[in-house]
Amino acid sequence: MSHFICLLKHELRVLFIAPSTYVTSVIFLLLMGFIYILILADFTLHPHNNLPTEYFFQLYWIPVFFIVPLLTMKSIAEERRIGTLETLMTTPVTVLEIVFSKFFAAYLFYCLLWMLTLTFPLLVTLTIGSSAMTVKLLDPATLLGGYTFIAISGLLFISIGIFSSSLTRSQLVAGMLCFSILFIIILGVPALRTQSIGWLEWMVGALEYFNNFNHLEDFSRGVIDTRHIVFYFSYSTLVLGISVLITESKV
């Protein structure tokens, strides 16, 4: 455990002193701020049935596509490319500790970035100062549900990034692979479900179950369902487990 903590601290330190991390953060916050303003602008044009926060979380996939590959593509692929993974393995740390430290470092940073977006509704309500708007924009149920979804789904997305990084020595290939898998999981599954699926009729239930937007729907309304939590926890554990096995076999 002490090895894991030590490795995690190291990974976090590396993340926080790397300029690329700040570039990624600025791009992420600019993009999310732009999306938030667009949503608010749309709400000024015509009334909506849902709260702005719900629409904000429904677009979670846009930053996921670039932020997750950027955070994870380097993790194992770079260590293998420059040969430090083998050196690390000569110390009394296990592959499990290495993979999990890299995973948790990226995951904590991912959550931190998303937590920064919580300041958007806070800044808006502080600037405008309308009590009616405060109630709607800072609705605790939708915020808590939405950020819970981000935190839970982030487990799977980051583990996919680590998995991609464990497969190759090239950062670029790892990043592209991660993007492709995320694209298939987030947009491909619902697209497959909504397109003509005559020959896929037998797996409609499975497609529904793997549809991330179905999981999001409950969370963004402020409804917590243990099925979604089990789904993300279990599949992220599976992907991380496979990553450990792959990393172990390639050292």
Next chain:
Amino acid sequence: MAVVEDFKYVNWIKRINQLVQILLCISFIIGLNYFAKNLYWRSDLTRDHIYSLSPESLAYIRQIEKPIKIIVTLSPDAIEGEMEQVFKHVRNLLKEYEYAGHIGGKKKIEIEVVDVLKERKRADYLARTYGIDQEDVVLVVCEDRQHRLIYSDIIEMENGQVSAFKGERAFTSALIDVSNTEQQKIYFISGYGEMHLDSVDPLRGLSNVAEKLKWGNISLETLNITIASEIPEDADLLILASPQGPYRPQDVEKLRNYLTDRAGKLIVLIEPAIEHGLSDLFYEWGIISDDMVVLDMGKDFQAASGDLLIRRFAGHPITAILRNNPIPVIAGLSRPVRPNLERPTDDRLIITPLISSSPESWAERSYHDSQDLKYNPEVDLKGQVSLAAISERKVSSSLGIDVKGGRLIVFGNTDIISNHRIGSIGNIMLILNTINWCLDREQLLAIQPRPVEKFHLLLSRQELTQLSLVLLSLPGAVAICGIMIYYIRKN
């Protein structure tokens, strides 16, 4: 050489070992998810638990003994805008029903959403098994009993907009309905050439309305009143559609006894120019139907075919949806049916005109003479003319509580219920709402519809620009941090 082969062998074993580990992990995860899918917990974090079922619904669900299946054939891709919202509402509400239906490790309520446009095999199966031949239907099935719900059962509309969701009331009513082994029964009276339940004739047949009533888990039967000694005990409602001759007094007496002594419910549809023999009964219930024909010259009240377009509705639960949207009812020749003002006042009778023609219309007494069709103030009735009326009798109990004491609804038109008219949305809503109101369906539940809340931001362009600049401060602060760290590391 043997050493190399040993290494190869060990590598193979290692790889197989890893593969087995992965396969075991996958099967464990699938098993775990299957277990979690069937044994789960939900929590509504909203302040007023707006996404949770009411205690009344939960109490009913706990009493369910036989498993119930709810099949939704709403097509999610074919709908957009308001209807997409309705679909989401239905789906989310049904998740709560499914969760509430997990009692003692058993699944009492099973939900299935079928995209009938794409899942063809499943759609064919549903068509064969339950006779579903359309999308946008919610079917509640328990054993051989089924109850169908359509959009108008789930939402309340006002001026073409969804104003409230009443899905919970509709679903809970349907659950109670199908789980109850005793069906409500409607008798269609015959004996005087009335329209027939099984007839597919476009003008005189009622097969279409009969099919829709069966979807609502209502039992239908024909009753020849000239043969029956009295109205059967199990009659929850009588429908008398278009008699072609006057009722004999002894048959009228049977109806009177049913209405008065047994607090029965009777819907009568009569057409102009045909003597029906029910005037005395109507008089007792405070209704009069003059021997006239309603003529409407209002531009918006005449269909291209010359039929009457009824657009004026009373503020009654039966016609509320038609009035709020507004949806017209198409009718052919009609006679006036109105409250009888000459009758002595009876506080126990509540008489309401239900639908009426336009202010430019009148009821023509000398309709036999087609050359003289103009309004005569001395003998004709000036528009707007009531075309249907409801008479409801309240009976006071010894405790001073008003108890329902019978209902009579008279329509001055018969073809609104016929096969060729019932396809019109206004007509089917009017007829089904009237029948549901008579049978007290849904009225028993005190579950209130959930109003649709709309959120509109009132921000000027200047305020939006100001907000954009405020939100820019966050990435700006992060960028400054990054630059500082870069320079610290560099130095």
